[in-house]
Amino acid sequence: MRAAPQQPRTNGGRSTSRFALGVLFVALYVVLSAAGEVYAASYFQQADLFVALLVSFAAVCLSFNLLAGHGTGKARVTKPALVAFVSLNLVTAVSWIGLFVGLKYAEPAIVVAFMVAIGPAATVWLNALIRRKGIPPATDIVVSVTIAMIGGYMIWISVSGNAGVQWGPQSSFGIVLAIVAGLSLALTNILVKLLFDCGFSGRQVLAHRFYGTIFLLLGLVDYSSIVLEISQHWPAIAAIGLSTIIVPLLLIQEGIRRVEPFTVNMVLSTAPVITFLFQYFDSRIVPSLHTFIGNVLITIVAVGNVYSQYRRTA
Template sequence: MKVSLIRIIEKGNNVRLEVNVTKNRTYKLGVTALLLSALLTAASQVFYASRVQNAHPFLFTGISFFLTACYFSFFARSQKETYRWKSSWQSLLKLNLSSVLAFMGFYFALKFIEPAIVSSLEMGLGPLFVIFLALMQREVIAKAQWGIAFGTLSACLLLVISVFNGVSGVQTNLDSSAILGLIASVACGLGAVLCTNYSNRLSGMGWTSSMILTHRLYGIIILSFIFTYNILFDYIFENILWILIVTVAGVLLPMYLLQKGIQYCETFLVMMSLCFVPVFTFLFQLFDPRISWSTTTLMGVVLLFILGVFSINIGEKQS
């Protein structure tokens, strides 16, 4: 009897040990996936910014997001979920418009503005727009959130002023292109917040991630082809190779890795990985001869990173 009891205890200990080892492996896999996703995203932003100087920025968004929609459509069909169009078409329409702001604004800005600044403004302006939307819904804003909001606003203003004063990594004149690039950077920050909001609404209506990713890109695809239909065939054969490379390495693969990270890691670590993207972007752009060193940009990127980490810590404590 004692021998049987000992064996049962040993088996139980072995099972717990195997579970702990499995959890440790999946956690490491998730961390690796998040790190690779951030690195690939940052590298693709710098690579895209260097190649788009001689091409229309919406050539990439049209072709790339058409392929992305086709890719996720395959997975959405395999899930055999029922679409609830009647109750969700308004949220889907708003998600498409928000995606236009987020993605077309982002890739347009990269043609004229330093990649690290575009990436930082997208991340840094997020808390400001979140507070603005919360105020519109008459929600109470914590003092710490106000502090983070004003801090991110200061850091973003520092980056904007660096562009206007010509001390950013990309030497630009204060012309319409630079102003449009900054406006597009602000727009992509707003679009990113709205995308999160409307994606959550669709998720609450029973839409899966693949379903959302398949149908959120129609606005981008249509507008991109409207802007480039007359030059599409003139440029497509010269640019299709790098567009495919950035699509796979900079869009599809980071999305897949990010999803794996979300699956295996806690929310805190996922959000932390997103804060690292502007930092990685700044490091990668040092290898681009078109972009020079900018201490002002580095200060803004680091400040936004610190505020981002602080914001995540506050969110974790509140939850």
């Protein structure tokens, strides 16, 4: 008896597989970076923040430049691509340094919540403006505004003293940096996607996006403490670099390659609740029901929208 001929895979099947794989890469990024950020927040309480970041990003930049040397990408460096690379260096510096300084002065789950709350709304309009994608769907606008409103609730949690970390004189500084980092992160995802559209490989983008971060840290670091900090805390610095920068960036760039920036931001919106769960391993943070409720609300909206986009792709 002859077997029935195998049906060729449809474009719809390839699209849904690509979408699902892209979401998986971003989800893995969320879990790994959440664990790393909680650990970094605890470490930064007694360590030199800028020395740790300078060493980490210098190692990251060197590693990715070595990897890029073995790549096969042959994209031409046009004027738009050069502008995108310069812009990417600037917003990368703001988003990463803003994130880590924010983690030092505020509850990690709330810092991450601010970043993801502002991201979808910013992505909707920046994507339309920069990549010429036209007016976004009404559902994306509604979802982004809803998440931004939940972010407003998270601000009230912090200011009213209901967060897991006591509100201090520098907490507002940490919150402002988290919001700025969220805007920068949204722009970062779009610029990376734009460079992919121009034909650059993930290795090339990673190799050349941290120069601005390193130059900024060189202006902030205390040079007299570099040798002492490295000699005493090099295992912790290496762990932070691997868990919050190197491996997560490799994961999220594979996600950005396969799905649109708005989808990336929706998956990133699940990060606060994951970060909240990892906070149980940090004894200085008291579990806050208010923070948990805000994180869960953001996650429900985000997961619902990702599922809706998956159905739309199928």
